[in-house]
Every structure is written in C-alpha cells, then in structure tokens.
Amino acid sequence: MENNQTKNEDIKQFIVVKFGHEQYGINIQIVQNIVRMPNITRVPNAPAYIKGVINLRGEIIPVMSVRVKFELEQDQFTNATRIIIVKIDGNAIGLIVDEVLEVIQLSEAQIEKIVSDSDDEKSKYVYAVGKVGEELVTLLNVGSIIGVDD
Amino acid sequence: MDVSQYLEIFIEEAKEHLQNLNEALLEMEKSDDNKDLVNEIFRVAHTLKGMAATMGFKRMTVLTHDMENVLSEIRNGKIEISAELLDVLFQCLDALEQYVDQIIETGTEGEKTNQPIIDRLNLILEGKSAEHLQEKADVNDTSASQPENKPIMESGPIDESAKRKHKMLSFNEYEKNAILKAQEESYSVYGITIMIAESCVLKSARAFIIFRTLEGLGQIIKSHPSVQDIEDEKFDLDFSVFLISSESQEKFLKELNSIAEVEEVLIDEIHLEGAVQDFGQKQRDDKQDDEETSQVQDDSAKDKEKRESKGQAPTKPKANRTVRVDIERLDNLMNLVSELIIVKNGLETVENNNQNMNEQIEYLERITTNLHDAVMKVRMVPVERVFNRFPRLVRDLARKLNKNLELHMSGEETELDRTVIDEIGDPLVHLIRNACDHGQEMPSERKSRGKSEVGNVYLDAYQDGNNVVIEVADDGNGIDVERVKAKALNNGTISRDQADAMSDQDIVELLFKPSFSTADQISDVSGRGVGLDVVKTKIEALGGDIEVKTKLGKGSTFIIRLPLTLAIIQALMVRLENEKYAIPLNTIQNIEDVKVSDIKYIQNQEVINLRGHVIPIVRLDGLLGIERESTEESMTVVIVNKGDKQAGFVVDGLIGQQEIVIKTLGKYLTNIRLIAGSTILGDGEVALILDVNSLV
Numbered sequence: 001m002e003n004n005q006t007k008n009e010d011i012k013q014f015i016v017v018k019f020g021h022e023q024y025g026i027n028i029q030i031v032q033n034i035v036r037m038p039n040i041t042r043v044p045n046a047p048a049y050i051k052g053v054i055n056l057r058g059e060i061i062p063v064m065s066v067r068v069k070f071e072l073e074q075d076q077f078t079n080a081t082r083i084i085i086v087k088i089d090g091n092a093i094g095l096i097v098d099e100v101l102e103v104i105q106l107s108e109a110q111i112e113k114i115v116s117d118s119d120d121e122k123s124k125y126v127y128a129v130g131k132v133g134e135e136l137v138t139l140l141n142v143g144s145i146i147g148v149d150d
Numbered sequence: 151m152d153v154s155q156y157l158e159i160f161i162e163e164a165k166e167h168l169q170n171l172n173e174a175l176l177e178m179e180k181s182d183d184n185k186d187l188v189n190e191i192f193r194v195a196h197t198l199k200g201m202a203a204t205m206g207f208k209r210m211t212v213l214t215h216d217m218e219n220v221l222s223e224i225r226n227g228k229i230e231i232s233a234e235l236l237d238v239l240f241q242c243l244d245a246l247e248q249y250v251d252q253i254i255e256t257g258t259e260g261e262k263t264n265q266p267i268i269d270r271l272n273l274i275l276e277g278k279s280a281e282h283l284q285e286k287a288d289v290n291d292t293s294a295s296q297p298e299n300k301p302i303m304e305s306g307p308i309d310e311s312a313k314r315k316h317k318m319l320s321f322n323e324y325e326k327n328a329i330l331k332a333q334e335e336s337y338s339v340y341g342i343t344i345m346i347a348e349s350c351v352l353k354s355a356r357a358f359i360i361f362r363t364l365e366g367l368g369q370i371i372k373s374h375p376s377v378q379d380i381e382d383e384k385f386d387l388d389f390s391v392f393l394i395s396s397e398s399q400e401k402f403l404k405e406l407n408s409i410a411e412v413e414e415v416l417i418d419e420i421h422l423e424g425a426v427q428d429f430g431q432k433q434r435d436d437k438q439d440d441e442e443t444s445q446v447q448d449d450s451a452k453d454k455e456k457r458e459s460k461g462q463a464p465t466k467p468k469a470n471r472t473v474r475v476d477i478e479r480l481d482n483l484m485n486l487v488s489e490l491i492i493v494k495n496g497l498e499t500v501e502n503n504n505q506n507m508n509e510q511i512e513y514l515e516r517i518t519t520n521l522h523d524a525v526m527k528v529r530m531v532p533v534e535r536v537f538n539r540f541p542r543l544v545r546d547l548a549r550k551l552n553k554n555l556e557l558h559m560s561g562e563e564t565e566l567d568r569t570v571i572d573e574i575g576d577p578l579v580h581l582i583r584n585a586c587d588h589g590q591e592m593p594s595e596r597k598s599r600g601k602s603e604v605g606n607v608y609l610d611a612y613q614d615g616n617n618v619v620i621e622v623a624d625d626g627n628g629i630d631v632e633r634v635k636a637k638a639l640n641n642g643t644i645s646r647d648q649a650d651a652m653s654d655q656d657i658v659e660l661l662f663k664p665s666f667s668t669a670d671q672i673s674d675v676s677g678r679g680v681g682l683d684v685v686k687t688k689i690e691a692l693g694g695d696i697e698v699k700t701k702l703g704k705g706s707t708f709i710i711r712l713p714l715t716l717a718i719i720q721a722l723m724v725r726l727e728n729e730k731y732a733i734p735l736n737t738i739q740n741i742e743d744v745k746v747s748d749i750k751y752i753q754n755q756e757v758i759n760l761r762g763h764v765i766p767i768v769r770l771d772g773l774l775g776i777e778r779e780s781t782e783e784s785m786t787v788v789i790v791n792k793g794d795k796q797a798g799f800v801v802d803g804l805i806g807q808q809e810i811v812i813k814t815l816g817k818y819l820t821n822i823r824l825i826a827g828s829t830i831l832g833d834g835e836v837a838l839i840l841d842v843n844s845l846v
Contacts, residue, residue, distance in 0.1 A: 041836040042729065043815065044774040045823040053815060053828060055836045060813045060828050091817040146818065 368395025561611035589626035723805035
C-alpha cells in the first residue's frame with residue numbers, strides 16, 4: 001500500500017462523470033461511495049441546489065445538484081443517474097451526476113492547471129484540465145462546489 | 151512508572167477535591183473560626199498534594215505543600231484566619247484549578263509556578279504582613295547576585311585539577327541545600343568526572359549506561375552538561391555529575407570502570423560549609439533559582455521513561471470526557487442486554503406463528519424502551535455539577551460590585567443529559583451575572599425602598615414532565631419596561647406604532663434581540679452588548695426555550711426549559727401531501743378536526759376559536775413550500791404549545807406516534823428554517839422534524 005503510494009506519487013486517480021455532454025473528473029481521494037438514486041427527502045427552505053437528504057446506512061447525507069449549481073437545466077433522473085458521496089473535512093455530501101463513466105489515472109504532466117477568471121463565479125469550480133489521449137476531462141474543485149473553500 | 155493511565159482518575163478526583171475546597175472556603179468565609187472546616191481544607195490540600203506528587207506534577211505539589219504548611223499552622227491555632235488569608239487561599243484554589251485545566255488540555259501542568267501566591271503563603275507562615283514582600287524580594291535579589299559558592303574539595307591530586315572538571319562547577323541554592331542536608335544526614339556527596347574513550351561511537355548511549363549505574367548507587371543532584379544535552383550528544387568526551395550516596399568512593403570507581411569504553415573516572419568527596427535552611431526556604435529557592443536543577447531531574451525522569459517504553463511513539467495523554475456512572479445503572483443495562491439476547495433467541499425459534507411472533511415483538515419493544523431509559527440514565531448528571539461553581543461566582547461579584555448578595559439554590563440533584571450540562575454553564579453564568587449586576591440595586595437603594603440590604607438571587611432546578619426547568623430569579627429592581635421601550639425606539643429596533651401595539655411582555659422579550667443591552671454603563675461584569683440573545687440562541691440550540699417574568703421593583707425571573715434528553719424523543723408523525731414530518735410529542739396539546747368555515751380572521755391572521763381560546767392557525771404546507779389547492783371542507787389541526795403560546799398546525803393526515811432518533815442535517819444544512827432535525831423511519835426513509843419553537 002505504502003509502496004504503491006510512493007511509486008505513484010505524481011499519479012492521481014479521478015472518477016470521470018458526465019453532465020450533459022461534458023466529462024468531469026473528481027479526485028478519487030475524497031470519494032466515499034457511489035450509490036444509485038435512493039428516495040430523496042426534500043428539505044424545505046434549503047438552498048435550491050440542495051435536492052434533499054438521504055439515508056446512507058443510518059447517516060443523514062445532504063444531496064446536491066451540481067447541475068443547479070452550474071446553472072444547467074434540471075436533472076433528469078434515469079437509470080444511469082448516480083450519487084457520488086464525497087467527504088471533505090469529515091462532512092459527507094452527495095453529488096448527483098448523470099452518469100459515472102470510468103476511473104482514469106493522470107500524471108502531473110497530463111494535468112494542465114487553468115487560471116480561474118475571478119469575474120466568473122463558475123470558473124472557480126474547476127481547477128484544471130486533464131488530457132487522456134484525445135479526450136479532455138475537466139477536473140472539478142469539489143471543495144468550492146460544496147462551499148467549504150469560501 | 152507510567153502514570154498516564156491514571157490521568158483521568160486524577161482529573162476526576164482533583165476536580166472533586168477542588169470543589170470541596172471551594173465549598174469549604176466559602177463556608178469558612180461566612181463563619182470564621184470553624185475547626186472542622188480548617189480540618190477539611192487541610193485534608194483536601196493534603197490529598198491533592200499526594201495525588202499531584204504521584205502524578206509527577208511538581209508545581210502543583212509545591213503549591214499544595216505550602217498551602218498545607220499554612221493550614222497546619224491555622225489548625226494549631228498559631229495563625230488567625232483573616233480576610234487576607236482567605237484571599238490567598240482563594241487564589242490558591244484558582245491556581246490549582248488552572249493547573250487542572252491545563253492538565254486536562256495538554257496532559258502536563260504547564261510552566262506557571264504561581265510564585266507570588268507561594269510567596270504570600272510563606273509570608274503568612276512567617277507571621278509577616280504583605281509590606282514585607284518588597285523587602286523579601288530585595289533580599290532574594292541580592293542572594294541571586296552573590297557569587298555562588300565553589301565546592302571545597304577534601305582530597306584529590308592538584309596536577310589533575312584541570313581534568314577534574316567537576317571542580318569548576320558551582321551550585322545554585324537548591325543544590326547547595328540538598329548537599330547540606332545530605333551531609334547532615336551523614337551521606338557522602340561526590341563530584342565525578344567521567345571521560346569516555348575517543349573510539350566510542352554511541353557516546354550518548356554509553357552515557358546513559360553510566361547514568362543508570364550511578365542512579366543505582368545514589369541520587370544524582372547535578373550534571374554538566376545537562377542530561378538533555380548529554381542525551382543529544384552535545385558533549386565532548388567527558389561529563390561531570392554530582393550525587394548523594396552512602397556508598398564509598400572505591401565502589402564508584404569499581405562500578406564505573408567496569409563499564410566498557412570508559413577511559414577515566416575522577417572522583418572527589420565534596421563538603422559544603424553552611425547550615426541547612428528550613429524546608430520552606432528550600433521550596434521557594436527551587437522555584438526561583440535558574441531552572442537548571444529541576445530541569446535536570448525532569449530530564450532524567452523523562453529520559454528513563456523514554457527508555458523504558460522504547461520504540462513506542464511518545465504518547466501524549468489527553469483527557470477524555472468521562473461520566474461517572476452508578477454501578478447499579480450499569481447492572482441494569484447489562485440485564486437489559488441479556489434480555490435482548492433472549493428475545494433474539496426467541497425470534498429464531500418462532501415458526502410462522504403469528505401469535506408467537508407478536509408476543510416476541512411486544513417483548514422486544516418493552517426491552518428497547520427500557521434500554522433507552524437505562525442508557526439515558528447513564529448519561530444523566532445532576533445539575534449540581536454546574537451549580538456548584540455559582541456560590542463562588544456570586545461571592546466574587548458581590549465584592550466587585552460592592553453589593554450584599556446571597557445565593558439560594560435548590561434542586562441541585564435534578565438530572566440532565568451530560569451534553570446539556572456541558573453547554574448550560576455559560577448561559578447560566580450570564581443570567582446570574584445579569585441578576586447580580588443589573589437586577590440587584592445597591593444596598594443603600596434597597597434600604598430606601600424598604601427591602602433588606604441583602605439582595606437575594608435564587609437558582610432553582612426541577613423536573614416538569616419531560617422537561618427540566620431552571621429558574622434564575624432575583625428580588626431586585628425588575629425590568630423597567632418603559633426604559634426598554636425607549637431604548638428600542640432609540641436604536642430603531644421597533645417603530646413608534648409597533649411600540650404602542652406591544653404588550654409589556656412583548657417589550658420584555660425584546661431583550662433577547664441581538665445587541666440589546668439596557669445597562670447604562672458598560673461595566674466589567676456585564677453590558678457589552680452580547681447578551682441575552684446569545685443565551686437564547688444557546689438554549690434553543692439545546693432544544694429548550696427561555697422566557698422572562700418581571701415586576702418592576704420586585705425582581706425578575708428567567709425560566710429556562712430544557713428537554714430531558716436530546717437523542718431520542720416521542721413524536722407524532724404527520725403527513726403533508728406525500729411528505730412525512732415529525733412533531734415532538736411533548737409540544738402537542740391536542741388534535742382537533744376543524745371545519746374550514748370555522749376559521750376567523752384577526753389582523754389578517756387565520757385563527758380558530760377553540761372552547762374559548764383563540765388560537766392562530768399555521769398553514770404548514772405554505773411555509774414548507776408545498777404547492778397545491780386545498781379544497782377540503784374539514785381539516786386536521788394539531789394544537790401545539792410553546793410556553794404560554796399556542797398555535798394550530800394544519801396537516802393532511804396523522805400517521806401515528808413513534809419513538810424517533812434525532813439526527814442533525816449535518817454541517818451543510820445548518821440553520822434551515824422551521825426544521826429542527828431529521829430522523830430515519832422504519833422503512834429507511836428520512837423524515838424531517840418540525841421546529842415548533844420557530845413555528846409558534
């Protein structure tokens with residue numbers, strides 16, 4: 001285990017998910033779990049991007065619509081829809097994604113940092129672009145999406 | 151010896167003893183000349199000293215030792231109890247509390263020596279008053295600046311004196327005293343310089359072996375360089391130590407020369423001139439002189455410990471939060487768990503027999519209810535734990551404010567959940583300060599109003615159904631409604647129209663608004679603008695509420711109502727469209743079927759007249775963002791209470807009563823309006839709990 005880590009020091013793993021046509025990468029380090037859509041309990045008076053809360057093995061976890069946060073059209077729940085449970089600073093939250101595609105490995109060389117445009121609210125949600133062959137994957141800054149960086 | 155495993159016990163017991171000390175001191179202040187109390191205080195100081203010494207908390211030991219000296223003189227009738235003396239003893243108590251707090255946080259007692267307190271104790275012991283303090287300090291200064299005595303050698307060839315490095319070393323007061331004392335008790339004191347072979351690779355390891363050998367033969371009082379430096383290999387090839395021993399020089403030479411890689415051992419017996427000073431003096435010098443000596447001892451102790459637990463990561467003892475539990479309660483828990491196992495076995499043998507199944511489920515239900523009760527009781531602590539610091543608080547406040555105050559407490563045995571107990575302290579301190587500062591008039595004022603000069607502050611706790619009520623009351627001036635109103639108008643909290651429409655009670659409630667303080671002067675005690683709103687927020691966060699009753703000229707009462715437990719409650723599950731919500735059962739008064747045609751309007755607010763009571767109607771669907779057209783002619787209304795207020799919640803249907811486990815919505819969903827928390831239902835779905843406080 002430790003050996004692996006030292007060997008792959010500059011290799012990072014990302015889970016590739018899909019919103020509409022775009023592919024996004026989420027650092028696998030913070031991902032706790034990927035679950036199918038369970039019943040969501042709506043929470044009144046919560047921010048619009050919070051779809052509600054779910055019960056994950058006895059733990060109450062809020063679920064967030066990344067689409068609403070990104071100002072895309074509302075989620076269409078299909079068979080492929082998944083909730084990615086991420087945990088940052090000990091607090092878990094679920095992100096609704098259209099589809100989970102694969103896990104990719106990126107070395108430092110394949111990751112190109114992008115300078116965030118301070119005028120654009122949404123630009124701070126992404127921090128880099130990863131190149132896998134011909135494909136481009138936008139890497140999400142999950143911390144700022146769920147609002148722990150602000 | 152590794153004592154960290156006893157740390158928790160130490161902390162628990164130290165707290166208890168300090169509490170006893172506190173109570174005894176307060177009692178002593180009221181009734182001077184009470185032999186039993188002095189004995190009690192002496193006993194506590196003595197026990198604390200023993201405990202601290204066992205745990206290796208040196209500074210605490212020194213302080214309690216000096217306390218004990220003074221107390222023993224009081225006990226023998228040699229020193230009279232005076233206000234000054236009590237002050238010093240209270241200071242000791244505070245200092246000891248600080249030590250314990252430090253220990254809880256870091257596992258060590260910290261660096262503070264509390265020298266001024268120790269000085270004062272010693273002055274009292276010497277029968278001198280505080281004016282001698284300065285003089286004494288001067289004396290200490292001069293003694294410190296005096297050139298330190300060189301040890302006088304009895305033997306030893308002169309030509310080797312350059313090598314005998316221990317001869318170059320001087321002693322501080324503490325070391326001198328130790329040496330003199332040893333001489334008096336006819337022990338020998340040796341100075342030894344040890345040279346290690348140049349070829350030695352692990353000098354520090356070698357030095358450690360030497361030290362261990364020396365420790366087996368006598369007590370090391372000084373080393374140069376310090377043990378820490380030697381351990382870090384910050385020395386050349388030689389080092390010097392001084393030690394007290396009953397062994398002969400030859401024995402040392404033999405033992406040390408038998409250690410490998412020791413090049414040369416030079417040893418001298420040392421004699422110091424001078425008389426042994428009294429023990430008190432020595433204790434003080436221990437603190438004052440450069441910390442070198444105690445450092446050395448500290449280090450060697452640490453050193454030893456480290457070696458003993460070699461390889462292990464340095465463990466930092468940190469105190470956990472603990473609850474002391476009555477063994478009976480634990481037995482009860484154990485019994486219930488056994489029964490649970492029996493039911494499980496019972497369920498295993500049930501074959502599709504409905505009758506049996508129901509029986510087993512009923513049995514199971516009974517056990518889980520009892521288990522819940524039992525676990526809850528384990529978490530319960532008497533409010534005494536919080537209350538017991540208030541007598542001191544009121545005493546200090548009375549002095550500071552120049553008022554004559556008396557605190558009356560009752561119901562200290564009332565029990566509350568540990569989490570609530572931990573949180574309730576600050577709000578109560580706040581309320582008591584308010585009562586003492588704002589509430590109570592000055593003694594002269596009281597007299598002119600025909601009240602007794604002594605202002606009373608009452609603190610009462612009692613259980614009321616599923617709640618625990620804590621009341622903080624005073625017989626002071628009460629809240630001046632007109633002044634509050636004027637102030638609120640002044641800073642724009644309310645408008646003139648609003649003010650006219652508000653009842654006196656409504657205006658008093660304004661005090662709970664943020665940044666609202668009526669104190670004309672900002673005093674040390676209260677009136678910094680952060681006030682009752684913080685108290686209210688805190689209490690509401692605990693699931694409780696607070697109200698105030700006041701009468702001008704007679705005093706005011708703050709009533710805090712807290713739930714007995716936080717984790718599990720009885721709730722009524724209701725349905726709104728297809729969503730389920732829980733309403734805490736203890737807030738529900740009754741449930742009514744109301745015809746739509748019975749709804750009246752007062753000031754644009756829907757109300758119903760229920761057997762003579764006018765109750766406002768709350769349309770939950772609208773507030774909770776459920777959109778739909780209501781066409782029904784009759785509706786179900788759940789009437790809830792909050793203090794004296796009532797409201798009727800309109801729901802679509804009742805599901806039933808259920809025991810629910812409260813879960814928070816987590817960090818991302820804090821302060822969601824109208825929702826107090828969530829719970830998981832039997833089918834795994836999540837239901838939200840309505841926050842009755844904010845809805846009424």
